[in-house]
Amino acid sequence: MDIMTGLATASQAIKLANDLRGIDKAMDAAEFKLKIADLTIALSDIKMALSEAKEEISAKEAEITDLKARFKQTTELVEYEGYKYDKGADEKPRGAPYCQVCEQKSGLLIHLADFRNVQNCPSCNSKYSNVAFFGY
Numbered sequence: 001m002d003i004m005t006g007l008a009t010a011s012q013a014i015k016l017a018n019d020l021r022g023i024d025k026a027m028d029a030a031e032f033k034l035k036i037a038d039l040t041i042a043l044s045d046i047k048m049a050l051s052e053a054k055e056e057i058s059a060k061e062a063e064i065t066d067l068k069a070r071f072k073q074t075t076e077l078v079e080y081e082g083y084k085y086d087k088g089a090d091e092k093p094r095g096a097p098y099c100q101v102c103e104q105k106s107g108l109l110i111h112l113a114d115f116r117n118v119q120n121c122p123s124c125n126s127k128y129s130n131v132a133f134f135g136y
């Protein structure tokens with residue numbers, strides 16, 4: 001069960017609880033029991049959805065921690081004409097520039113590809129032109 005289904009089930013549980021308030025307990029014992037049973041099922045579905053969501057959040061947190069660690073490991077960068085490059089031992093830019101879109105949107109450093117003078121990002125497919133590429 002995903003979060004959206006869990007939320008829908010929570011709405012259903014609230015409606016069931018409201019219905020219970022409207023039932024005259026003495027008059028409609030059978031209906032009352034039925035609603036209680038439905039409510040119990042809805043609540044346990046919600047519990048399951050919440051615990052699944054908790055697992056999903058834990059997995060995402062682990063992924064974020066991993067990405068942050070990898071981001072830190074990246075080579076020192078140097079900027080040239082507004083683009084970031086790996087920094088060589090001589091402090092000068094090396095290799096391909098990094099995609100500005102990916103860096104700004106998701107903090108990812110993706111090298112641009114240069115194919116027949118068309119530069120693009122292999123991840124987000126942004127197109128660039130006249131971007132300097134350096135040797136290693």
Ligand SMILES: [Zn+2]
Pocket residue numbers: 099100101102103110121122123124125126
């Ligand atoms: Zn990109």
